[in-house]
Amino acid sequence: MASITVPIPTNSNEPILDNGQGVIDPDVYFQINESPADLPEFESKLNTFVDFHKSKGSNVVFITSGGTTVPLENQTVRFIDNFSNGTRGATSAEYFLEAGYAVVFMHRQNSIQPYNRHFTHSQMGFLDYLEPMENGSVQVLSKYAAKMHELLTKYNEAKKSNRILMLDFVTLPEYLFKLQSGSKILARLERKAMYYLAAAVSDFFIPSQKMAEHKIQSRDGGLTLTLDQVPKFLKPLVSNWAAKGLIVSFKLETDSNLLVPKARQALTRYGHQVVIGNMLKTRKQTVTFITQHNQKVLSLSQQQMADGIEIESEIIPELARIHQNWIDSGKTE
C-alpha cells in the first residue's frame, strides 16, 4: 500500500517547536518554510499603495479571497484544495469601493475578481461576449454592452484613482507569508486598516520535509495521508502584526449547531472584533455577525434574492459602521 508516514500530532499543548508531535507555533512555521519568490515584489507594491493612502487619510481594507492549496507532493501533481471560488471576497471588494475604501485584494490566482466576476466563471467564455467587426475591431455584443459599460467604468475609475491593488497567491505557504507581511505593512495605517479575512485557508498540511518527492504511485491499492494541523495565524495577526486594525474573520460551517459556538470561541481565543458566521448552503442569503458583546443576523428576503440584491450590500455598510466606531474610540483613548 502506498503510504506517507508522518508522525501524528497527539497533543496541541506542546512547546513551541515540537518536531511534528503537535501544532507548531506560527513563528516557527516561518522559520522552517521558505518564503515565496515573489514576496519582495508583493511588499514593494503594497508599500507604495499604503504610503499613498496613508498620506490621503483613506480607510483601507485588506481582503483575502479564494482558497489555498496544500501540495501533497514536492513536485506537485496533487493537492488538497478548499472550496472557494472567491465570490464573497470579490463581491465585497465592490461594496467596499462604493463605501469609499481603498481595497487590497489578495486573492487566489484565477479565482473570482471584482467587476470581472459578472462575466467570468459562468458557462460563457470570454469570446462569447464579443463579435469581430468588419473594420478589424472587436466589440462587446450589444445585448451585454450596457451592463459591461457600467461595470467597466466603475472598475477603471477604481484603478485610475489607485483605490484597488490586486495581489495573488496559490499555496498555503504563499498565503501565510503574504498575510504576515501584508498585515505588518498595513499596520502603519493603524486603526484605519480593516482586515477582511474571507479566504478559505487550509486547516491541514504536510510539512515540506515530510512530503513525497515524486508523484505518489497508485499501483498498490490505497493511500493513507497524515496531515499536520496548520498553526493558528489569527493569534499573532491580532496580537502583533495588526494590533490596531479592525479584524474580521469568517466561519463557514455545514452543521448549524456549531456555527455560533465556534464563532464565539474564535473571538474569545483570538480577541479580535468580528466573526462573520455563515452556513455553506445559505451563505448568500444569511450571515451572523458575532462581536464581543453582540450577535446580529443579516438576512435577505426571498424577494430581495429574486431581485438580485447581494448580502454583501448589507455586510459592508454594517462593517463600515463598526470600523468608524473603532476609529473613533481610538481617538478618545
Add this chain to the structure above:
Amino acid sequence: MASITVPIPTNSNEPILDNGQGVIDPDVYFQINESPADLPEFESKLNTFVDFHKSKGSNVVFITSGGTTVPLENQTVRFIDNFSNGTRGATSAEYFLEAGYAVVFMHRQNSIQPYNRHFTHSQMGFLDYLEPMENGSVQVLSKYAAKMHELLTKYNEAKKSNRILMLDFVTLPEYLFKLQSGSKILARLERKAMYYLAAAVSDFFIPSQKMAEHKIQSRDGGLTLTLDQVPKFLKPLVSNWAAKGLIVSFKLETDSNLLVPKARQALTRYGHQVVIGNMLKTRKQTVTFITQHNQKVLSLSQQQMADGIEIESEIIPELARIHQNWIDSGKTE
C-alpha cells in the same frame, strides 16, 4: 485526533465487489454511485452532435481536459484536486479543429478553453482588455484587437459549423459517468471516433458512504485520510465502451525513469493504441508517443519555443496520421 477510518485495500487482485478491501470493478462503481443530475442533458446534446457528424462522415475527437476533484466530505468544503489547468486539452482542441475534426470538449468547469485560453488564466482580467466608448458600446483595446479578431473569427466559425461541443464536469464521479456515457454514444462513429484522454483523473477517492457528513473539524491536532484506489476505467473503455475507436491516453510523471515503462505497461494492460508520455517540467516541449510496436519522441527546439510554436502543432498531425491508418485498416478487415 480527527480521523476518517476507512478499510485499507491490501490486494488489488480481489474479486469484483469486495467492500473496500481492494480496488472495485468499474461496473460496480456505477452501481453504487449516483449518476450526476445533468447526465440526461449531457447525453442529449452529445447524441445530437454525434448524429450530425455521423451523417456528414466527419472524424470526431472526444477530448477530456482539466483535473477532477475528489470530495473529502459529503457536504463538500475540502477536496483533493489534480494539477491541471487544462492547457493541453484546450490547445489540442484548436489543432484538431484545424485538422478538420469535430471536437467534443469535455472539460473541468472553469478550466482553460480553446481560443479563450489566449486571454484567460493570465494576470489580466476580462475587463482589462476592454474600454467603454462614448456611444455606450464597449470595445476591445486596439492593441489586442488584431489577435482577438483572428481567434474570435476561428472560434465563431467552429461554432457556426457545429464542429465544437462544450461539455463539463467537476468531480470524479461526474467525470466517470460522463466518460462512460459519452464513449458509448461516440461508439456509433466506430473507427471515426478518437478518444483523447488528456484530463488529469484522480487515482484515489473516498467512497461516498464512508465520507464525513460535515466539514472535518480540526480542533484535535491532525488528520488521517485513507483513500481507496479509483477503478481503472481505461479497461472497459477500450474493451467495451469504445471498442472500435482510436484511444489515446496520457501519462504524466515527475520521475523520468518511470515514464516509458509505465506508459508501455498501460498499453499492455489495456490494449489501446497510443500513450503519450510527458514529464511535468517539460510537457510543453517534449512528448513521447508510445504505440504497440513503436516509440517516438516529438520535441520543440529552443528556437521554436521562443517563437511561440506549440508542441500540440506536432502532436495532432501525428495523431491524425495514426487515426487515418486506423480507419483505413478497418476497411480492409
